[in-house]
Amino acid sequence: xxxxxxxxxxxxxxxxxxxxxxxxxxxxxxxxxxxxxxxxxxxxxxxxxxxxxxxxxxxxxxxxxxxxxxxxxxxxxxxxxxxxxxxxxxxxxxxxxxxxxxxxxxxxxxxxx
Amino acid sequence: xxxxxxxxxxxxxxxxxxxxxxxxxxxxxxxxxxxxxxxxxxxxxxxxxxxxxxxxxxxxxxxxxxxxxxxxxxxxxxxxxxxxxxxxxxxxxxxxxxxxxxxxxxxxxxxxxxx
Numbered sequence: 001x002x003x004x005x006x007x008x009x010x011x012x013x014x015x016x017x018x019x020x021x022x023x024x025x026x027x028x029x030x031x032x033x034x035x036x037x038x039x040x041x042x043x044x045x046x047x048x049x050x051x052x053x054x055x056x057x058x059x060x061x062x063x064x065x066x067x068x069x070x071x072x073x074x075x076x077x078x079x080x081x082x083x084x085x086x087x088x089x090x091x092x093x094x095x096x097x098x099x100x101x102x103x104x105x106x107x108x109x110x111x112x113x
Numbered sequence: 114x115x116x117x118x119x120x121x122x123x124x125x126x127x128x129x130x131x132x133x134x135x136x137x138x139x140x141x142x143x144x145x146x147x148x149x150x151x152x153x154x155x156x157x158x159x160x161x162x163x164x165x166x167x168x169x170x171x172x173x174x175x176x177x178x179x180x181x182x183x184x185x186x187x188x189x190x191x192x193x194x195x196x197x198x199x200x201x202x203x204x205x206x207x208x209x210x211x212x213x214x215x216x217x218x219x220x221x222x223x224x225x226x227x228x
Binding site: 004006033035042043045048056058090092101102103104105106107109 | 162
């Protein structure tokens with residue numbers, strides 16, 4: 001069974017630009033969540049999608065958005081990038097809304113310069 | 114509201130020694146509890162999970178954890194450390210209510226294993 005696939009693995013962007021990250025969940029998983037990991041704040045929940053609907057949202061500004069497609073693939077978008085958005089962005093999928101464990105991808109390392 | 118506290122941001126043990134990583138949680142609903150491990154430049158790998166079936170949970174790589182409701186703890190242990198166990202470990206909690214499908218993580222504990 002293929003794992004959670006995140007693309008790209010590494011990304012360098014300039015302040016003010018926007019970026020789109022992609023996540024393909026494990027086949028059959030309908031729940032996808034996104035997390036931001038930084039040395040200072042640790043792992044923070046961004047949002048969760050289930051069957052194309054956003055079910056939960058963390059405490060992030062509106063510059064952070066996401067969506068989920070009918071095949072459960074998900075994208076997250078960050079507009080007007082700031083230096084503080086530099087982080088490892090992790091995607092995780094689950095077949096039961098996460099209560100039995102999420103499987104994480106390897107992440108996308110975003111560097112904003 | 115839910116939260117997780119991991120005691121000790123860094124733990125160092127000798128190869129072959131007992132590994133004990135501490136996790137205390139706070140949850141207003143019966144929790145699901147998880148331990149994840151992260152190796153450098155990689156994502157998170159699930160070690161084990163507590164979902165109320167049994168209070169002593171066995172996971173991969175010889176790790177186990179015990180859910181103690183009276184102490185609101187879910188400490189991770191391994192009888193004998195290997196060099197390959199050096200990594201960062203995260204404890205996480207998830208609520209069982211329908212609106213809580215996300216994980217709340219602790220700050221993590223970096224485990225070093227000395228030869």
